[in-house]
Amino acid sequence: MKVLVTGGGTGGHIYPALAMINAIRAKDPSASFLYIGTENGLENDIVPKHDIPFSTIEISGFKRKLSFENVRTVWRFLQGTRRAKRLIRDFRPDVALGTGGYVAGPVMYAAAKAGVPTIIHEQNSIPGLTNKFLSRYATKVAISFQEAADYFPNDKTVFTGNPRASEVAHAQKANMASTFGFRENLPIVMIVGGSRGAKPIHDAFLEALPQLSDKHCQYLYITGSVHYDKVKESMSDRGDHAHIVVRPFLHDMPNVLASVDAVVSRAGATTLAEITALGIPSILIPSPYVTKNHQEMNARALENVGAAIVHKESEWSGDKLEADIEAIFRKGKAAEMKKAATALAVPDAADKLYDVMTSIAK
Numbered sequence: 255m256k257v258l259v260t261g262g263g264t265g266g267h268i269y270p271a272l273a274m275i276n277a278i279r280a281k282d283p284s285a286s287f288l289y290i291g292t293e294n295g296l297e298n299d300i301v302p303k304h305d306i307p308f309s310t311i312e313i314s315g316f317k318r319k320l321s322f323e324n325v326r327t328v329w330r331f332l333q334g335t336r337r338a339k340r341l342i343r344d345f346r347p348d349v350a351l352g353t354g355g356y357v358a359g360p361v362m363y364a365a366a367k368a369g370v371p372t373i374i375h376e377q378n379s380i381p382g383l384t385n386k387f388l389s390r391y392a393t394k395v396a397i398s399f400q401e402a403a404d405y406f407p408n409d410k411t412v413f414t415g416n417p418r419a420s421e422v423a424h425a426q427k428a429n430m431a432s433t434f435g436f437r438e439n440l441p442i443v444m445i446v447g448g449s450r451g452a453k454p455i456h457d458a459f460l461e462a463l464p465q466l467s468d469k470h471c472q473y474l475y476i477t478g479s480v481h482y483d484k485v486k487e488s489m490s491d492r493g494d495h496a497h498i499v500v501r502p503f504l505h506d507m508p509n510v511l512a513s514v515d516a517v518v519s520r521a522g523a524t525t526l527a528e529i530t531a532l533g534i535p536s537i538l539i540p541s542p543y544v545t546k547n548h549q550e551m552n553a554r555a556l557e558n559v560g561a562a563i564v565h566k567e568s569e570w571s572g573d574k575l576e577a578d579i580e581a582i583f584r585k586g587k588a589a590e591m592k593k594a595a596t597a598l599a600v601p602d603a604a605d606k607l608y609d610v611m612t613s614i615a616k
Protein backbone atom coordinates (compact mmCIF):
# COMPACT_ATOMS: atom_id res chain seq x y z
CA MET A 255 0.00 0.00 0.00
CA LYS A 256 1.31 3.47 -0.88
CA VAL A 257 0.23 5.96 1.73
CA LEU A 258 0.32 9.73 1.49
CA VAL A 259 0.42 11.31 4.94
CA THR A 260 0.08 14.93 5.97
CA GLY A 261 -0.55 16.85 9.17
CA GLY A 262 1.51 19.33 11.09
CA GLY A 263 2.26 22.58 12.78
CA THR A 264 2.27 21.09 16.27
CA GLY A 265 2.94 17.71 17.86
CA GLY A 266 -0.75 17.04 18.45
CA HIS A 267 -1.23 16.62 14.69
CA ILE A 268 2.13 15.02 13.91
CA TYR A 269 2.37 12.20 16.47
CA PRO A 270 -0.96 10.54 15.50
CA ALA A 271 0.29 10.49 11.88
CA LEU A 272 3.64 8.95 12.93
CA ALA A 273 1.88 6.42 15.16
CA MET A 274 -0.28 5.40 12.21
CA ILE A 275 2.75 5.04 9.94
CA ASN A 276 4.37 2.75 12.55
CA ALA A 277 1.16 0.72 12.88
CA ILE A 278 0.90 0.29 9.09
CA ARG A 279 4.58 -0.69 8.86
CA ALA A 280 3.98 -3.40 11.47
CA LYS A 281 1.02 -4.83 9.55
CA ASP A 282 2.32 -4.33 6.03
CA PRO A 283 6.13 -4.18 5.88
CA SER A 284 6.05 -3.44 2.13
CA ALA A 285 3.95 -0.28 2.60
CA SER A 286 5.61 2.94 1.39
CA PHE A 287 4.99 6.48 2.55
CA LEU A 288 5.31 10.09 1.55
CA TYR A 289 4.80 12.66 4.30
CA ILE A 290 4.04 16.22 3.17
CA GLY A 291 4.55 19.01 5.71
CA THR A 292 5.87 22.55 5.84
CA GLU A 293 9.38 23.75 6.41
CA ASN A 294 8.42 25.91 9.38
CA GLY A 295 6.24 23.38 11.18
CA LEU A 296 7.49 21.09 13.95
CA GLU A 297 7.07 18.19 11.46
CA ASN A 298 10.19 19.34 9.60
CA ASP A 299 12.13 18.66 12.79
CA ILE A 300 10.37 15.43 13.84
CA VAL A 301 9.38 13.42 10.73
CA PRO A 302 12.82 13.01 9.09
CA LYS A 303 14.07 11.47 12.37
CA HIS A 304 11.69 8.54 11.70
CA ASP A 305 13.08 7.48 8.36
CA ILE A 306 10.04 8.63 6.39
CA PRO A 307 10.34 10.33 2.97
CA PHE A 308 9.39 13.95 3.61
CA SER A 309 8.51 16.81 1.22
CA THR A 310 7.31 20.31 1.97
CA ILE A 311 4.85 22.85 0.60
CA GLU A 312 4.43 26.47 1.67
CA ILE A 313 1.19 27.39 3.42
CA SER A 314 -0.18 29.64 6.16
CA GLY A 315 -3.39 29.65 8.17
CA PHE A 316 -6.47 31.84 7.71
CA LYS A 317 -6.95 34.74 10.09
CA ARG A 318 -10.45 34.70 11.51
CA LYS A 319 -10.77 38.46 10.93
CA LEU A 320 -10.94 39.88 7.41
CA SER A 321 -7.43 40.94 6.45
CA PHE A 322 -5.02 41.36 3.54
CA GLU A 323 -3.06 38.46 4.98
CA ASN A 324 -6.00 36.21 3.97
CA VAL A 325 -5.52 37.15 0.31
CA ARG A 326 -1.94 35.96 0.60
CA THR A 327 -3.18 32.81 2.35
CA VAL A 328 -5.59 32.00 -0.50
CA TRP A 329 -2.74 32.50 -2.95
CA ARG A 330 -0.50 30.21 -0.91
CA PHE A 331 -3.30 27.64 -0.64
CA LEU A 332 -3.54 27.54 -4.44
CA GLN A 333 0.24 27.34 -4.81
CA GLY A 334 0.37 24.62 -2.14
CA THR A 335 -2.37 22.67 -3.89
CA ARG A 336 -0.46 22.88 -7.17
CA ARG A 337 2.77 21.64 -5.58
CA ALA A 338 0.89 18.89 -3.69
CA LYS A 339 -0.73 17.77 -6.96
CA ARG A 340 2.71 17.36 -8.53
CA LEU A 341 3.99 15.34 -5.55
CA ILE A 342 0.84 13.18 -5.64
CA ARG A 343 1.20 12.59 -9.39
CA ASP A 344 4.77 11.34 -8.84
CA PHE A 345 4.05 9.22 -5.75
CA ARG A 346 0.68 7.81 -6.89
CA PRO A 347 -0.74 6.93 -3.45
CA ASP A 348 -3.45 4.30 -2.86
CA VAL A 349 -4.83 6.25 0.06
CA ALA A 350 -4.19 9.58 1.82
CA LEU A 351 -4.34 10.28 5.57
CA GLY A 352 -4.54 13.84 6.92
CA THR A 353 -4.29 14.53 10.64
CA GLY A 354 -5.04 18.26 10.61
CA GLY A 355 -3.10 21.49 10.86
CA TYR A 356 -2.91 24.05 8.04
CA VAL A 357 -0.75 21.91 5.78
CA ALA A 358 -3.40 19.19 5.57
CA GLY A 359 -5.75 21.64 3.76
CA PRO A 360 -4.11 21.89 0.33
CA VAL A 361 -2.58 18.40 0.44
CA MET A 362 -5.81 16.53 1.20
CA TYR A 363 -7.80 18.79 -1.11
CA ALA A 364 -5.36 18.03 -3.94
CA ALA A 365 -5.48 14.30 -3.13
CA ALA A 366 -9.29 14.22 -3.20
CA LYS A 367 -9.35 16.15 -6.48
CA ALA A 368 -6.83 13.70 -7.95
CA GLY A 369 -9.19 10.81 -7.14
CA VAL A 370 -7.15 9.41 -4.22
CA PRO A 371 -9.32 7.91 -1.43
CA THR A 372 -8.85 10.23 1.54
CA ILE A 373 -9.36 9.93 5.28
CA ILE A 374 -9.05 12.81 7.67
CA HIS A 375 -8.37 12.21 11.34
CA GLU A 376 -9.74 14.63 13.93
CA GLN A 377 -8.16 14.42 17.39
CA ASN A 378 -10.36 16.97 19.17
CA SER A 379 -13.92 17.07 20.47
CA ILE A 380 -14.50 20.25 18.40
CA PRO A 381 -12.85 20.10 14.96
CA GLY A 382 -10.39 22.63 13.56
CA LEU A 383 -11.12 24.78 10.51
CA THR A 384 -8.99 22.67 8.17
CA ASN A 385 -10.72 19.37 8.91
CA LYS A 386 -14.17 20.96 8.73
CA PHE A 387 -13.34 22.34 5.30
CA LEU A 388 -11.86 19.00 4.17
CA SER A 389 -14.76 16.89 5.40
CA ARG A 390 -16.69 17.97 2.30
CA TYR A 391 -14.13 16.34 0.00
CA ALA A 392 -12.82 13.44 2.12
CA THR A 393 -13.94 9.84 1.65
CA LYS A 394 -14.00 9.21 5.41
CA VAL A 395 -13.69 11.22 8.61
CA ALA A 396 -12.21 9.44 11.65
CA ILE A 397 -12.95 10.96 15.06
CA SER A 398 -11.49 10.52 18.54
CA PHE A 399 -14.30 11.97 20.68
CA GLN A 400 -17.95 11.00 20.03
CA GLU A 401 -18.86 14.71 20.45
CA ALA A 402 -17.02 15.57 17.20
CA ALA A 403 -19.55 13.58 15.14
CA ASP A 404 -21.97 16.54 15.31
CA TYR A 405 -19.65 18.60 13.09
CA PHE A 406 -19.13 16.16 10.21
CA PRO A 407 -21.32 14.47 7.57
CA ASN A 408 -22.99 11.45 9.20
CA ASP A 409 -22.45 8.96 6.41
CA LYS A 410 -18.66 9.46 6.30
CA THR A 411 -17.87 9.68 9.99
CA VAL A 412 -16.46 6.80 11.98
CA PHE A 413 -15.16 6.66 15.56
CA THR A 414 -11.63 5.22 15.71
CA GLY A 415 -9.90 7.01 18.59
CA ASN A 416 -6.41 8.46 18.27
CA PRO A 417 -3.74 6.05 16.91
CA ARG A 418 -1.14 7.58 19.20
CA ALA A 419 -3.03 5.89 22.06
CA SER A 420 -2.18 2.47 20.58
CA GLU A 421 1.49 3.34 20.30
CA VAL A 422 1.72 4.68 23.83
CA ALA A 423 -0.30 1.80 25.33
CA HIS A 424 2.52 -0.58 24.37
CA ALA A 425 5.37 1.65 25.53
CA GLN A 426 8.11 0.17 27.70
CA LYS A 427 9.00 2.05 30.87
CA ALA A 428 12.06 4.29 30.67
CA ASN A 429 14.86 4.00 33.18
CA MET A 430 14.05 7.19 35.07
CA ALA A 431 16.96 6.79 37.49
CA SER A 432 19.71 6.57 34.88
CA THR A 433 18.09 8.93 32.33
CA PHE A 434 17.03 11.71 34.67
CA GLY A 435 18.59 10.86 38.02
CA PHE A 436 15.23 10.34 39.76
CA ARG A 437 15.04 8.40 43.01
CA GLU A 438 13.01 5.20 43.13
CA ASN A 439 9.89 4.93 45.34
CA LEU A 440 9.04 8.62 45.10
CA PRO A 441 6.22 9.67 42.74
CA ILE A 442 7.23 11.47 39.55
CA VAL A 443 5.01 14.24 38.18
CA MET A 444 5.50 15.42 34.61
CA ILE A 445 4.69 19.04 33.82
CA VAL A 446 4.23 19.82 30.14
CA GLY A 447 2.54 22.62 28.20
CA GLY A 448 1.77 20.79 24.96
CA SER A 449 4.28 20.30 22.16
CA ARG A 450 5.44 23.92 22.18
CA GLY A 451 5.23 24.75 25.88
CA ALA A 452 2.99 27.33 27.56
CA LYS A 453 4.07 30.42 29.49
CA PRO A 454 1.14 30.47 31.97
CA ILE A 455 2.04 26.93 33.03
CA HIS A 456 5.63 28.01 33.60
CA ASP A 457 4.58 31.04 35.63
CA ALA A 458 2.42 28.98 37.99
CA PHE A 459 5.11 26.34 38.35
CA LEU A 460 7.77 28.90 39.17
CA GLU A 461 5.43 30.52 41.68
CA ALA A 462 4.85 27.14 43.32
CA LEU A 463 8.53 26.24 43.56
CA PRO A 464 8.99 27.12 47.25
CA GLN A 465 5.99 24.98 48.27
CA LEU A 466 6.99 22.10 46.04
CA SER A 467 10.34 21.70 47.67
CA ASP A 468 8.93 19.44 50.40
CA LYS A 469 10.43 16.58 48.35
CA HIS A 470 7.45 14.20 48.57
CA CYS A 471 7.36 14.22 44.78
CA GLN A 472 9.88 14.60 42.00
CA TYR A 473 9.12 16.70 38.94
CA LEU A 474 10.01 16.27 35.29
CA TYR A 475 9.41 19.65 33.82
CA ILE A 476 9.23 19.92 29.99
CA THR A 477 9.34 23.58 29.04
CA GLY A 478 9.06 23.55 25.24
CA SER A 479 12.23 24.46 23.31
CA VAL A 480 11.58 28.23 23.07
CA HIS A 481 10.96 28.66 26.80
CA TYR A 482 13.84 26.52 28.09
CA ASP A 483 16.58 29.12 28.69
CA LYS A 484 14.22 31.57 30.36
CA VAL A 485 12.79 28.93 32.70
CA LYS A 486 16.23 27.62 33.64
CA GLU A 487 17.35 31.16 34.40
CA SER A 488 14.28 31.89 36.55
CA MET A 489 14.80 28.65 38.45
CA SER A 490 18.44 29.30 39.19
CA ASP A 491 17.36 32.52 40.91
CA ARG A 492 15.16 30.49 43.22
CA GLY A 493 17.57 28.16 44.96
CA ASP A 494 18.39 24.47 44.78
CA HIS A 495 15.90 22.14 43.10
CA ALA A 496 17.49 18.71 43.10
CA HIS A 497 14.10 17.01 42.83
CA ILE A 498 13.15 18.94 39.67
CA VAL A 499 14.57 17.93 36.29
CA VAL A 500 14.06 20.40 33.45
CA ARG A 501 14.19 19.51 29.74
CA PRO A 502 13.27 21.52 26.62
CA PHE A 503 11.58 18.68 24.69
CA LEU A 504 11.39 14.88 24.83
CA HIS A 505 11.62 12.72 21.72
CA ASP A 506 10.80 9.51 23.60
CA MET A 507 7.60 10.67 25.26
CA PRO A 508 5.74 7.30 25.22
CA ASN A 509 8.36 5.54 27.39
CA VAL A 510 8.70 8.46 29.74
CA LEU A 511 4.92 8.87 30.10
CA ALA A 512 4.70 5.17 30.91
CA SER A 513 7.02 5.85 33.86
CA VAL A 514 5.39 8.87 35.54
CA ASP A 515 2.71 8.91 38.24
CA ALA A 516 0.79 12.08 37.31
CA VAL A 517 0.80 14.71 34.57
CA VAL A 518 0.17 18.45 34.73
CA SER A 519 -0.63 19.62 31.21
CA ARG A 520 -2.51 21.65 28.66
CA ALA A 521 -5.47 19.69 27.26
CA GLY A 522 -4.29 19.01 23.71
CA ALA A 523 -6.22 16.04 22.36
CA THR A 524 -3.24 13.85 21.59
CA THR A 525 -1.78 14.33 25.05
CA LEU A 526 -5.15 13.31 26.49
CA ALA A 527 -5.24 10.18 24.29
CA GLU A 528 -1.82 9.28 25.72
CA ILE A 529 -2.82 9.99 29.32
CA THR A 530 -5.94 7.84 29.07
CA ALA A 531 -4.13 5.03 27.22
CA LEU A 532 -1.75 4.77 30.18
CA GLY A 533 -4.31 5.58 32.90
CA ILE A 534 -2.34 8.51 34.32
CA PRO A 535 -4.02 10.89 36.80
CA SER A 536 -3.87 14.41 35.38
CA ILE A 537 -4.23 18.06 36.28
CA LEU A 538 -5.30 19.93 33.14
CA ILE A 539 -5.14 23.64 32.37
CA PRO A 540 -6.76 23.94 28.92
CA SER A 541 -5.41 26.62 26.60
CA PRO A 542 -8.10 29.27 26.13
CA TYR A 543 -6.36 30.49 22.94
CA VAL A 544 -7.58 27.73 20.62
CA THR A 545 -10.49 27.48 18.16
CA LYS A 546 -13.84 27.41 19.97
CA ASN A 547 -12.14 26.68 23.26
CA HIS A 548 -11.81 23.04 22.18
CA GLN A 549 -9.19 22.18 24.78
CA GLU A 550 -11.64 22.89 27.59
CA MET A 551 -14.16 20.55 25.93
CA ASN A 552 -11.44 17.90 25.63
CA ALA A 553 -10.51 18.33 29.29
CA ARG A 554 -14.08 18.27 30.61
CA ALA A 555 -14.59 14.85 29.00
CA LEU A 556 -11.92 13.54 31.41
CA GLU A 557 -13.09 15.60 34.36
CA ASN A 558 -16.70 14.39 33.98
CA VAL A 559 -15.69 10.82 34.73
CA GLY A 560 -13.20 11.70 37.49
CA ALA A 561 -10.06 11.08 35.42
CA ALA A 562 -8.67 14.62 35.68
CA ILE A 563 -8.73 17.78 37.78
CA VAL A 564 -9.37 20.74 35.46
CA HIS A 565 -8.58 24.42 36.08
CA LYS A 566 -9.20 27.38 33.82
CA GLU A 567 -5.93 29.14 33.07
CA SER A 568 -7.25 32.35 34.73
CA GLU A 569 -7.90 30.46 37.97
CA TRP A 570 -4.76 28.36 38.11
CA SER A 571 -1.90 29.11 40.48
CA GLY A 572 0.97 27.58 42.37
CA ASP A 573 -1.31 27.05 45.40
CA LYS A 574 -3.76 25.05 43.31
CA LEU A 575 -0.93 22.91 41.97
CA GLU A 576 0.24 22.13 45.49
CA ALA A 577 -3.30 21.30 46.67
CA ASP A 578 -3.92 19.03 43.67
CA ILE A 579 -0.67 17.14 44.17
CA GLU A 580 -1.62 16.68 47.80
CA ALA A 581 -5.09 15.35 46.87
CA ILE A 582 -3.71 12.91 44.32
CA PHE A 583 -0.84 11.45 46.30
CA ARG A 584 -1.63 11.93 49.95
CA LYS A 585 -5.42 11.77 50.02
CA GLY A 586 -5.61 8.68 47.83
CA LYS A 587 -7.22 10.12 44.70
CA ALA A 588 -4.63 8.57 42.38
CA ALA A 589 -6.15 5.07 42.19
CA GLU A 590 -9.67 6.21 41.29
CA MET A 591 -8.37 8.75 38.73
CA LYS A 592 -6.25 6.05 37.14
CA LYS A 593 -9.24 3.74 36.82
CA ALA A 594 -11.43 6.49 35.34
CA ALA A 595 -8.75 7.49 32.82
CA THR A 596 -8.23 3.90 31.70
CA ALA A 597 -11.97 3.52 31.08
CA LEU A 598 -11.77 6.32 28.48
CA ALA A 599 -8.83 4.82 26.61
CA VAL A 600 -9.07 3.53 23.04
CA PRO A 601 -5.94 1.36 22.83
CA ASP A 602 -7.02 -0.31 19.56
CA ALA A 603 -7.44 3.02 17.73
CA ALA A 604 -4.65 2.25 15.23
CA ASP A 605 -6.31 -1.06 14.28
CA LYS A 606 -9.63 0.67 13.78
CA LEU A 607 -8.08 3.39 11.62
CA TYR A 608 -6.11 0.81 9.65
CA ASP A 609 -9.34 -1.06 8.86
CA VAL A 610 -10.96 2.13 7.57
CA MET A 611 -7.89 2.98 5.48
CA THR A 612 -7.65 -0.44 3.87
CA SER A 613 -11.41 -0.50 3.22
CA ILE A 614 -11.15 2.62 1.03
CA ALA A 615 -7.63 2.23 -0.43
CA LYS A 616 -7.34 1.67 -4.18
Ligand SMILES: CC(=O)N[C@H]1[C@@H](OP(=O)(O)OP(=O)(O)OC[C@H]2O[C@@H](n3ccc(=O)[nH]c3=O)[C@H](O)[C@@H]2O)O[C@H](CO)[C@@H](O)[C@@H]1O
Nearest residue numbers: 264265266267269377448449503504507522523524525544
Ligand atom coordinates in the same frame (compact mmCIF):
# COMPACT_ATOMS: atom_id res chain seq x y z
C1 LIG B 1 -2.15 25.55 20.63
C2 LIG B 1 -2.79 24.50 19.81
O1 LIG B 1 -3.31 24.74 18.73
N1 LIG B 1 -2.82 23.28 20.35
C3 LIG B 1 -3.42 22.15 19.66
C4 LIG B 1 -2.33 21.18 19.28
O2 LIG B 1 -1.62 21.01 20.50
P1 LIG B 1 -0.27 20.27 20.80
O3 LIG B 1 0.57 20.07 19.62
O4 LIG B 1 0.32 20.91 21.98
O5 LIG B 1 -0.93 18.88 21.06
P2 LIG B 1 -1.11 17.78 22.11
O6 LIG B 1 -0.91 18.23 23.48
O7 LIG B 1 -2.39 17.12 21.79
O8 LIG B 1 0.05 16.77 21.67
C5 LIG B 1 1.39 17.05 21.87
C6 LIG B 1 2.18 15.89 21.35
O9 LIG B 1 3.54 16.20 21.40
C7 LIG B 1 4.21 15.22 22.18
N2 LIG B 1 5.33 15.83 22.89
C8 LIG B 1 5.15 16.94 23.66
C9 LIG B 1 6.21 17.50 24.34
C10 LIG B 1 7.49 16.88 24.22
O10 LIG B 1 8.48 17.30 24.81
N3 LIG B 1 7.61 15.78 23.46
C11 LIG B 1 6.57 15.23 22.77
O11 LIG B 1 6.74 14.22 22.09
C12 LIG B 1 3.16 14.66 23.13
O12 LIG B 1 3.53 13.40 23.62
C13 LIG B 1 1.96 14.64 22.18
O13 LIG B 1 1.99 13.49 21.37
O14 LIG B 1 -2.89 19.98 18.71
C14 LIG B 1 -3.86 19.29 19.53
C15 LIG B 1 -4.35 18.07 18.77
O15 LIG B 1 -5.04 18.41 17.62
C16 LIG B 1 -4.99 20.23 19.93
O16 LIG B 1 -5.87 19.57 20.81
C17 LIG B 1 -4.40 21.45 20.60
O17 LIG B 1 -5.41 22.33 21.03
